[in-house]
Amino acid sequence: MDEKTTEIYKACLKETEIKYGYGDGFFKPRLAGINHLEVGHSKIISNPVTILLEAIFSFYKNLRRRVQKLNALLFPRRHHIYAKVKDSYVTGRLMHLDRAEMNVPIHNAEVELWARTKFTFQWKKLGVTVSDNEGNFEIRYTLREARNFFIRSIQLEIYQPTDVKYNGDRPSTTYRVYHCEKINKSDLIGLGYSVNTIALPLWEYRTDIDLPRAYFPENLRFTPEVYVQGREDALIQQLIPIELTKQKHLFQIKKEPGMLTLEDIQKDYPENLTLAMEKKLPGYTRGDEWFGFRMMNGMNKASFMPDKDKKGIYHVKFFGAGDYEHNNEYAFPDTDIEFEIHKDKTPLPVAITFTGPLNALNKDPFQTRTFTRNDGEDWLAAKRLARVCGAVCAEVDEHYTGTHVNTEQFAIAAFRNFRKNPVTWILFPHLKEVSLINAGADKTIIGGYLPTATALTTKGLVNRCRDILGVHNWKGWQPMEVINETHTYAKAENLFWNLLGDFMDFFFEKYEKDIKTFWNEVYFFSEDLVNHSVPVFLSELHVEKMNASKKERYERLKEYTHFQFGYHPEHSAEIVHGKSVAMSSITKSKTFTRDEDFNNLKDACRYAIMMATFSHTWINEHQYDDLGEILYSCGGLRFGEKESGVIGPESDPHIAPDLTRSTQMLWFTNFLSRTEYGFITRNEENDIHPYFIELLLKHKDEFMELGVDIESIESRTNI
Ligand SMILES: [Fe+2]
Incomplete structure (x- = not known):
């Protein structure tokens, strides 16, 4: 890119930069919450009476919070236990209420025995303990104190860590009562009393899907977590105007579809990067230079694999619908883009080869067609189709699978097992809310928008996710190799990874002793990660029985996905239920024995935080840049009825997305890119380690040079 184009590009980036400034008046329409979002009509509250009722409910919630605070003030929980002789005990066992596995104990959970007095309603702590590795606990207490005439009630409380807070650089964990078991005072007689087994629905795994996903029950009382109010x-604040635009379009499509065009829809949404560029440099965004630049440094951040024979030639591959369940409306062929990359120059596409159907007439999955720069209008169409296939792969493989679901598998394992170990302080803030947003995405994206706007069905999407997760492992992962000076994405990714490494070194050195003391939590964390990991990609297929074309395709798939996701099959050494699984074990011991395991834990934490922060933010925030212009790129080009199929001009409305899909696409990309909340350096919840923030801010200018505003990197995957 020459100097003048770079200047224009920077100006367009600034113009289309996402800002957070929508005013929120009292009687302005509001959304009923993230869980009420729909690809159709989200639940919007616009009736003044309903808004007033909502306000009253919100007032009631605030009042209830205040009453609880007052309660705590009047009836404080004094944690000192005065009794000297503890002559009785309460025993029990804490277990996970997992549907599939009924014998998973809850370890290291704090269990407290409390009494409340008659007349004055004061709290009195009788005893405290922590459950062991088998979930067993025994609280020693003084029987006479519990049976005292002035004691009104007795209860057993089980605590679960919920939040992390920093006071300067001193972290602390907030524990809340997760379960309360009332005990009859009259039952406390003699030496001991048993509450038997208490089975708790605590961060359960879903059993209806072959993916490590958190179970969300219908009864919201036991939802594993909730979003923070912010x-x-x-x-x-951000989505209301966009939601109203979508609803207006859907209404028009229903009533008078002939009165609405793709152009009208486009104009109603905020201008994106490609549209801004087109205004200043007409035709540039459809050119070769922009194509290579965005493939390398845009939302796709594609992986350029060196050609085995030709020096300076690289391949970017997007694998299409293949054997996954798909519809016959949209094209999704395998795509191989050959690039030439000269020293310190933007990659330029040389040829694009598609394998698979490009029209509605010939459905041979192994037909191939190659387009080159000499193909005039067809070359433009080929680049458009390549962009579209790349966008689907970026969204499904890199964004949804690589960051959302990948992070969730670490989140569930962490929230189930870490209670006392200091890694709680670095994992929880970065892993929270991902299971919530993924549960929402099940309905709106995987089961809603994508099956209607891309070639893949919901079943196809879920199976693909399971496969691609099979090339994700913390062990051996490294950021992308920097190809040349123009590869700013890879440079930024490496810089962030290195700083994250510095932070991990600092933290693990500082808390080494306690990390090793509470090593049993690391063991259970590792066990959950491995035991719920998906099988290694393609390990369940009998490739040797396939025909030559299929076999060759799967070999290519394997080679490229390993390269793309930094996956090293030699590290996937665990076998679960007879299947080789992707995740490596961190430790095999409940007590600390090997230095190698300590480094494993550090590497696994570093990887999980990288995926939840930098990796997710990159794709999420660039969605509107690269998927914000309907005719430039979208979720799927329709086959249409002509022989030329998807190799047609942008002016052909039969291959472009229809009106409904178009407004939904722009709604989605706006929604996902514009409603980010929770940034590392802004530290809204005061739960990010100050040293991590300091490290990033120290390199703010360096990041900015690479096109990354470090203050926009999210602290967690929650959108
Ligand atoms: Fe996301």
Whole structure:
């Protein structure tokens, strides 16, 4: 890119930069919350009476919070236990209420025995303990104190860590009562009393899907977690105008579809990067230079694999619908883009080869067609189709699978097992809310928008996710190799990874002793990660029985996905239920024995935080840049009825997305890119380690040079 074009590009980036400034008046329409979002009509509250009722409910919630605070003030929980002789005990066992596995104990959970007095309602702590590796606990207490005439009630409380807070550089964990078991005072007689087994629905795994996903029950009382208020507010403030635009379009499509065009829809949404560029440099965004630049440094951040024979030639591959369940409306062929990359120059596409159907007439999955720069209009169409296939792969493989679901598998394992170990302080803030947003995406994206706007069905999407997760492992992962000076994405990714490494070194050195003391939590964390990991990609297929074309395709798939996701099959050494699984074990011991395991834990934490922060933010925030212009790129080009199929001009409305899909696409890309909340350096919840923030801010200018505003990197995957 020459100097003048670079200047224009920077100006367009600035013009289309996402800002957080929507005013929120009292009687302005508001959303009922993230869980009420729909690809159709999201639940919007616009009736003044309903808004007033909502306000009253919100007032009631605030009042209830205040009453609880007053309660705590009047009836404080004094944690000192005065009794000297503890002559009795309460025993029990804590277990996970997992549907599939009924014998998973809850370890290291704090269990407290409390009494409440008659007349004055004061709290008195009788005893405290922690459950062991088998979930067993025994609280020693003084029987006479419990049976005292002035004691009104007795209860057993089980605590679960919920939040992390920093006071300067001193972290602390907030524990809340997760379960309360009332005990009859009259039952406390003699030496001991048993509450038997208490089975708790605590961060359960879903059993209806072959993916490591958190179970969300219908009864919201036992939802594993909830969004922080700021996250809900950010969504409401940013999304309302966009939601109203989508609803207006859907209404028009229903009533008078002939009165609405793709152009009208486009104009109603905020201008994106490609449209801004087109205004200043007409035709540039359809040119070769921009194509190579965005493939390398845009939302796709594609992986350029060196050609085995030709020096300076690289391949970017997007694998299409293949054997996954798909519809016959949209084209999704395998795509191989050959690039030439000269020293310190933007990659330029030389040829694009598609394998698979490009029209509605010939459905041979192994037909191939190659387009080159000499193909005039067809070359433009080929680049457009390549962009579209790349966008689907970026969204499904890199964004949804690589960051959302990948992070969730670490989140569930962490929230189930870490209670006392200091890694709680670095994992929880970066892993929270991902299971919530993924549960929402099940309905709106995987089961809603994508099956209607891309070639893949919901079943196809879920199976693809399971496969691609099979090339994700913390062990051996490294950031992308920097190809040349123009590869700013890879440079930024490496810089962030290195700083994250510095932070991990600092933290693990500082808390080494306690990390090793509470090593049993690391063991259970590792066991959950491995035991719920998906099988290694393609390990369940009998490739040797396939025909030559299929076999050759799967070999290519394997080679490229390993390269793309930094996966090293030699590290996937665990076998679960007879299947080789992707995740490596961190440790095999409940007590600390090997230095290698300590480094494993450090590497696994570093990887999980990288995926939840930098990797997710990159794709999420660039969605509107690269998927914000309907005719430039989208979720799928329709086959249409002509023989030329998807190799047609942008002016052909039969291959472009229809009106409904177009407004939904722009709604989605706006919604996902504009409603981010929770950034590392802004530290809204005061739960990010100050040293991590300091390290990033120290390199702010360096990041900016690479086109990354470090203050926009999210602290967690929650959108
Ligand atoms: Fe996302």
